[in-house]
Amino acid sequence: MRIIQSTAVLATLLFLGFASSVSRAADEDGVALAIVYDTSGSMGDKVRDSNGNPAPKYVIANRALEAIARHVQSFVTNAAADNPRRVQAGLFVFADKGARQAIPFGPFKEESFRSWAQSFKSVSGGTPLGAAVNAAGATVLNSGLTRKHVLVISDGESNVGLDPAAAMAQLKGKADQKETALSVHFVAFDVDAKIFDGVKKRGATVLSAANELQLNSQLEFILEKKILLEEEESPTKK
16 A cells, blocks of 8 residues: 555656646747836926936836837847747836736737837826836746846835835745746836845846936846847857
């Protein structure tokens, strides 16, 4: 009887191990990107644009979002014909004490991001940043692509609901359960980056930008060096 029970237990463990390896292998190579865009009232305040003139932060951020979309589209378009690049993306914004998907997460479509950025002009309310990061991260973790990222553009400290550092701790637990990894990147726009020390201690990238030129530069750095990793995909130079 003990031999039979031991054999059954061993078979179960082997099956579970096999199922786990199948689950891990199911993820396909590609980039899953959720962008959290701060829509709080303070995004109506003005900073210097690329010409040195004062402009509302959301207007500058809209242009930055369009630039992100162009960059991602270029990444997809410039792939080798025999090795296409897969990208899934979505846009998360604040909604009362939580977040909502302004652009539903799915196969990346440049036009969706460009259209939203060109039409958005209504900033209001507080900063439920933790809830937004949690929603964006959970969505990305459910993606079937290997490289999972959340990119946050925010000009303020979370002041509604879940703390961002607590959100990252929750997401880390979910990522561990799925035996995967999630990378989170913050750009502190016209705000002291120290307010994001909590998420930095939990592994997030945190960069600051005081104006449009700096915002574009920091976002380009994150896209190239942290998210898309184009240089790592390039053939080795001889």
